[in-house]
Amino acid sequence: MASGKFITFEGIDGAGKSTHIAFVAEQLRARGLTVVATREPGGTELGEKLRELLLHQKMHLETEALLMFASRREHLAQVIEPALARGDWVISDRFTDASFAYQGGGRKLSLDKLDALEQWVHPHLQPDLTLLFDVPLEVARARLDAERTPDKFEQEKANFFAATRAEYLRRAAEFPARFRIIDSTRPIPEIREELRGIVAAL
Numbered sequence: 001m002a003s004g005k006f007i008t009f010e011g012i013d014g015a016g017k018s019t020h021i022a023f024v025a026e027q028l029r030a031r032g033l034t035v036v037a038t039r040e041p042g043g044t045e046l047g048e049k050l051r052e053l054l055l056h057q058k059m060h061l062e063t064e065a066l067l068m069f070a071s072r073r074e075h076l077a078q079v080i081e082p083a084l085a086r087g088d089w090v091i092s093d094r095f096t097d098a099s100f101a102y103q104g105g106g107r108k109l110s111l112d113k114l115d116a117l118e119q120w121v122h123p124h125l126q127p128d129l130t131l132l133f134d135v136p137l138e139v140a141r142a143r144l145d146a147e148r149t150p151d152k153f154e155q156e157k158a159n160f161f162a163a164t165r166a167e168y169l170r171r172a173a174e175f176p177a178r179f180r181i182i183d184s185t186r187p188i189p190e191i192r193e194e195l196r197g198i199v200a201a202l
């Protein structure tokens, strides 16, 4: 059986990543592949309950990091690992890079603690490809402003998102074979053309 791949979408809130998930899934399905599209935090019944808490309840930053990884553990066990074992492709709207970017970069939780959680929860699995949708903070903020009531993270100040974006870019530089940085300031059709090329090469 052909083996499936694991693709993650990342970026600061409002960068535009979710806009492109259905398009990438469609490209893969057109090749006859079975695609599971999912998200974090969430992706399971328990994970979606944790998501509600994580996005709306104030908590200690370590509690936040632990709950992100608790949601991820369940997601891996119930959704991601079984899908990959079947040979399906998995697209996740965020994964562990988001914990490094938000809890590590944004909230300043020690990266050693996040490394330890990653080693505990998924010591061997890494995404095959991470698409990092990158935009300056003002662009992301303007896109969010046009949207719904902001959640706990979306209410954070500019310096939080500057640190979050910087940590995403640092990780992209640390793992260049896995990351593709997408300039998400461009018009949607232009981004889709780039994504079409990236997906075709997988």
Ligand SMILES: Nc1ncnc2c1ncn2[C@@H]1O[C@H](COP(=O)(O)OP(=O)(O)OP(=O)(O)O)[C@@H](O)[C@H]1O
Pocket: 011, 012, 013, 014, 015, 016, 017, 018, 019, 020, 133, 143, 144, 146, 147, 184, 185, 186, 187, 188, 191
């Ligand atoms: N390239 C683009 N140009 C202009 N507007 C865009 C672009 N990409 C997305 N948008 C718009 O920006 C808003 C946020 O996009 P989207 O929901 O995809 O962002 P996101 O990165 O997934 O955010 P979040 O993580 O907060 O869910 C939406 O209204 C979307 O239509």
Ligand SMILES: Cc1cn([C@H]2C[C@H](O)[C@@H](COP(=O)(O)O)O2)c(=O)[nH]c1=O
Pocket: 013, 039, 040, 041, 068, 093, 094, 095, 096, 098, 099, 100, 102, 103, 153, 154
């Ligand atoms: C996985 C993960 C997510 N977050 C944050 C990032 C976003 O602000 C929200 C999720 O909202 P989205 O609209 O679905 O992108 O959660 C985080 O802080 N840490 C994580 O590990």
